[in-house]
Amino acid sequence: MALDATARGPLRPPLSRRLAERGVDWTLLLLLPALVFAVGLFVYPMLYGLRLSLDPVEGSAFANYRRFFSDSFFRDTIWFTVRLAVPALLINVLLALPLAYRMRYAARGRRLVTIILIFPLTLGSVLLGKGLLNFLSGTGWLNRALISLGIVDVPVQFTHNYWGVLIAVVLADFPFVFLLLLSYASGIDPAYERAAAVFGASAWQRFRLITLPLLAPGLAITASLAFVLGFGVFPSAILLGQPDGATRTMGVAAYSEAFQQFDFPMATTIALLMAAIELIVIVLVLALRARLAPTVTSGIKG
C-alpha cells in the first residue's frame, strides 16, 4: 500500500520523516479486520443473494424478477410498504419539525426530552408492538378514552389492519426523526436569525427565509432515512397488521418466502429489490441535497 505519500495528518511532517515513519502502513493494517468483516458479512451476502436470485427454482435467469413484477401477490408488496413508509415519514416530519425548531437552542428540558424519546427507540418494535396490542385493543385504553369522550360509539378496530402498523411505525420512528432534526436545527448558527431579527423579520419570516433553507439538506437526509426506516417495517407488520394481506410488506414477503415457503431464490429477489429501492431513495435525496443551497451549519458533518 503506497499510501505514505497521501497521508495527511493535521500536523504534516516533512517528506523525509513521513517516509521514515512506517507507522502509516502499520496503522492502515488496523483497518483490515473490519474491512474483511464488512466485505465478508455484508457485501458478499448481498452478492450471494444476487446470484441466488438469478438462479430460480424454475425458469430462466430473470424468472424471479419477472414473476415479482407480473404477479400481484409480489408486486403489491411494494405498494403495501410504500403506503406505510411515506405517510409515516410525512406525519413524523410534520410533527417533529415545529418541535425541533422550538427546542433548537433550548438548554433546559432538552436532555430530558431526548432521554424520554430515546426510551421507545431502545425498546424496539417487538415490545412496542406488544404494548400497542394492549393499548389499541377493543377494550384498550385508547378505545375507552375515545368512547368516554364521545368521539366514537363502538370501539374502533386499530389492530390487525393497516392502521395498527401505521401507528406502530409512527410511534417507533418519531424519536429518530425528531432527534435527527433537532441535531440539524441546533447546528444552524443563531447569528443569521439574530441578524434577520435586527432587520425586522418576524418569527415566521425568520423561519421561512432563514432557518428552513438552512435546514433543507438536513431535512432531506432525515426524510430519506425515515423513509428507509419505515420501509424496513417487519415485526410490527406481523404483530399488528395482516401479514398475509394489507400489511404484507416487502420485508414480510421476503421473510415468508425464505422461511415459510423455503423459496430462497424468490426471497433474495424480494430482499434485493427492497435494498435497491432504499438505495435509490437515499442516492436521489443525496443528489438533491447537493443541488440545494450550500449551507452554513456548525458542528454538523453532512
Added chain:
Amino acid sequence: MTVDVTPSSTRPPGVRWRLVGSPTRWLTYGVLVFFLTMLAGTVGSVVLSSFATRWFATWTPESYTTKWYGQSWEEFDLTSVLIVTAEVAIAVVLISLLIAVPAAYALARRDFPGKRLVMVLFLLPVVVPTITYGVPLAILFYDLHLALTLPGVVLINLVPAVPFAILILVPFVEQIDVSLEKAARVFGAGQLRIFARIVFPLLVPGIVAVSVLLLVRTLALFDLTFFVAGPEQTTLVVKLFAAVSGAGFRVDQSVDAMAVIYMSANVALLAVALKFINPSRLVSAG
C-alpha cells in the same frame, strides 16, 4: 448522514424564547404531549396487565398479583433464554470492540484514498434496516451450516454491531490529542506501546460507552437473531415475539410479564448508557 457524532456537542448560545404562549407554541408542545401519552399508554398497559389477576373491559384491573412473573419464567424457560441472551450480548460486545477499536483508530488518524468508500461500507449496515440484508445473510448462514448454532447467532448480530461501534468510536479517537502520541514517540515508545499506554487509557470512556450501547442494541435486535436462531439459541426478544405472535391460547398476562422483564433489562442498560454518553448519540442507527 452523520448524526451529532462529536463527543461533546457544543451548543450555540440560546436565542431567547418569548415566554408568552402563542397558539403555535401550544400546538408544537401538544405534539410532544400526545406522543408521550401514546407511549405511556403503550408501556403502561403492558406493565399494569402483568400485575393484574384478570383485566377485561375496565379501566384498571380489579386486583393485583405477581404470580404471572413466576408463571412466565417457567412457561417461557426464561433462565436459559436469559443465559443465551447474555452470552450473545457479551460475545457481540467483546468481538465488536476487538475489531472496531483498531479500525476506528486508523480511520480517525489517517486520510487515505478510498476512505469515503470505506465509510459508506461501514455506514450502510447501520443505516439500512436489518431486514434488508438479513434475508440473504440468513440464507447464506443456513448454506454454511452456521444457522441454528450459537456462534452463528453471535456472528449475525455482529454484522450491524461492528460498523456501529466503529462509527461511534471514531470521534472518541479524534478527540485524543495527537501530540500526546508524538511526544511518546519522541521518547522512544513503539507503536504498540503508544497504543497500550496512551491511546487505550484515553479511549476507555469511549469503549465503555460503546459497550453499553452495543448491549442495548443487541438486546433489542430482533430480525437477524429471529432468522437464524433455533430453539436452543432463542434470545429474549425473539422469545417475546414468538409468544406475542402465537398468542390466543396463552394467558396474555404471562406474555406481558415477560415483556416487562425484557423492558426492565433494557431500561437498566439504557440508564447506564446515559451515564456515559450524550443521549443524542443513540439515534444514529434507529
